[in-house]
Amino acid sequence: MSLQRGDAVILSINAAxxxxxxxxxxxxxxxxxxxxxxxxxxxxxxxxxGASLARVELRIVFATPARRLPGLRLSRExxxxxxxxTLTGGVTELPVSW
Known part of the structure; x- marks a missing residue:
C-alpha cells in the first residue's frame, strides 16, 4: 500500500x-x-x-496504594x-479487593 497525493490520512495515538x-x-x-x-x-x-514528570507520577500512583493498602489485589483475573x-486511552475499570 502506498499513499498518493490527495489521499486522506488519519493519525491515531491509540494505534501507536x-x-x-x-x-x-x-x-x-x-x-x-x-x-x-x-x-x-x-x-x-x-x-x-513532561515525560520525566509523567513517569515519576506514574511510579507514585502505582506504588503508593500498594504500600498503604497491604493486601490490595485484583478482584478477578x-x-x-x-x-x-479517547485521546488519552487507558482502561475503563480495574476492580480490586482489599
Whole structure:
C-alpha cells in the first residue's frame, strides 16, 4: 500500500505501539513487555517535555496504594481490560479487593 497525493490520512495515538512487526503479541496489554521503544511520549523533536514528570507520577500512583493498602489485589483475573478509545486511552475499570 502506498499513499498518493490527495489521499486522506488519519493519525491515531491509540494505534501507536501496536505494530506486530515490532512488538510481540502487539494487541495484548502487557506492562512487563520487554520491548521498551514505545511511542507513548512521542519521538525526536516531538518528544514530550513532561515525560520525566509523567513517569515519576506514574511510579507514585502505582506504588503508593500498594504500600498503604497491604493486601490490595485484583478482584478477578484481568482477562482483557476494556480500553477507552479517547485521546488519552487507558482502561475503563480495574476492580480490586482489599
Amino acid at each position: 505501539n501496536r505494530d506486530s512487526a515490532v512488538y510481540s503479541d502487539a494487541e495484548t496489554f502487557d506492562p512487563d513487555r520487554p520491548e521498551r521503544n514505545h511511542l507513548g511520549f512521542g519521538h525526536g523533536v516531538h518528544f514530550c517535555i 484481568p482477562d482483557e481490560p476494556e480500553v477507552r478509545t
